[in-house]
Amino acid sequence: KNQVEQSPQSLIILEGKxxxxxxxxxxxxxxxLRWYKQDTGRGPVSLTIxxxxxxxxxxxxxxATLDADTKQSSLHITASQLSDSxxxxxxxxxxxxxxxxxxxxxTTLQVKP
Amino acid sequence: xxxxxxxxxxxxxxxxxxxTLSCEQNLNHDAMYWYRQDPGQGLxxxxxxxxxxxxxxxxxxxxxxxxxxxxxxxxxxxxxAQKNPTAFYLCATSRTxxxxxxxxxxxxxxxxx
Numbered sequence: 001k002n003q004v005e006q007s008p009q010s011l012i013i014l015e016g017k018x019x020x021x022x023x024x025x026x027x028x029x030x031x032x033l034r035w036y037k038q039d040t041g042r043g044p045v046s047l048t049i050x051x052x053x054x055x056x057x058x059x060x061x062x063x064a065t066l067d068a069d070t071k072q073s074s075l076h077i078t079a080s081q082l083s084d085s086x087x088x089x090x091x092x093x094x095x096x097x098x099x100x101x102x103x104x105x106x107t108t109l110q111v112k113p
Numbered sequence: 114x115x116x117x118x119x120x121x122x123x124x125x126x127x128x129x130x131x132x133t134l135s136c137e138q139n140l141n142h143d144a145m146y147w148y149r150q151d152p153g154q155g156l157x158x159x160x161x162x163x164x165x166x167x168x169x170x171x172x173x174x175x176x177x178x179x180x181x182x183x184x185x186x187x188x189x190x191x192x193x194a195q196k197n198p199t200a201f202y203l204c205a206t207s208r209t210x211x212x213x214x215x216x217x218x219x220x221x222x223x224x225x226x
Contacts, residue, residue, distance in 0.1 A: 034214065042205055043117075061188075087156070100214060102209070103148075103155035106219030 002027045004092050014112055016074045017080055021107045023073040025088030029055035031093040035064050035075045038106070047075070047088075067088045116140065118224045119204050119218035123137060125165030125226050126191070126198065134221045145187035146205040146215065149173060156203060161189055163209075199225050 004025045013019050025033070032051045036044035043102075047059045048064040051071070058101050063076045077084055090104040120135045144163045145158040146160065146217025158171030162181040181187055191198045204218040 009153075036217075041201075041220065041222070043119075043205075045217070046214055049214055087131045101156075101158075103153040103157075105153060 002092075002102045003095060003103050004090055004104035006088075006090050006107050008107060008109040010110070012110045012112060013021070013080055015080060015082055018076065018078050018111065019080060021075045021077075021088050021090075023075070024105055025071050025073070025090070025092045025102070025104075027092040027094050027102055029073075029094055030068065033064075033073050033093075034064055034091045035062070035073075036089040036091060038089055040086070044089055058107070074083075077109075081107075082111050082113060085109060085111045115223070117203075117204060117206055117216060117218035119132045119209045119221050121139075121221060122219065124221055124223045126223060128225055131190055131192050132223065134191065134204075134223070136189065136201055136218060137185055138204075138206045138218075138219065139185060140206055140216065141184070141209050142206035142207060143217070144207045145181070146207075147171075147177070147187070147189045148203045148205065150201040150203060150220075159189065159202075198223055 007022045035047045038044040045062045046060050048059050050066045052068050061078045066073045087106040087108050089106045094109045115140045126132045144182040146161040148216045150156050157173050158179050160179040162168035165184050168179050168181050178190045205215040207215045
């Protein structure tokens with residue numbers, strides 16, 4: 001069964017600190033993996049997209065890694081800001097003509113001053 | 114400006130009523146999706162459409178209906194048969210159905226009163 005699991009479920013950190021969010025998946029055949037940021041009451045916005053051959057991709061203070069062998073991804077946030085408070089969703093796509101995406105349940109991050 | 118427009122942002126429904134959520138896009142994307150989001154859970158696919166006049170059931174289609182008469186529009190009707198409709202509903206689009214990036218609207222929060 002195709003599944004995406006994220007950890008931790010929630011996380012509280014102080015402003016300026018770094019943090020790492022985890023995503024494990026069992027999706028086959030793998031096409032790509034995306035990290036989205038979702039502010040409360042808003043739609044998700046894409047942060048990074050990674051294909052099978054990519055190990056690391058950065059977007060400002062966000063760095064995503066992908067280990068296709070162990071089927072794990074991480075999202076590292078550097079020098080956190082209050083505006084980073086949001087849910088972070090890992091989404092995996094399998095090769096198919098339906099475009100079906102498999103969503104993780106998200107990690108809720110709260111950055112405190 | 115380009116994007117995905119969902120309306121209304123907030124919607125209240127009396128028990129036994131049908132309500133329709135609007136999703137309009139001017140991105141010229143072929144594929145459109147409807148997701149439901151509940152607290153602590155990942156997004157779940159309700160319906161998707163890859164082309165005009167064609168749509169497919171997702172994982173939780175019962176109690177919902179859709180139409181795709183125009184490329185730009187993919188309205189979702191929540192019928193009285195949906196027993197627990199209170200949720201956050203997200204519309205998304207992508208260029209094709211083959212695992213390309215999904216873009217999300219800002220969501221509609223539906224509450225049964």
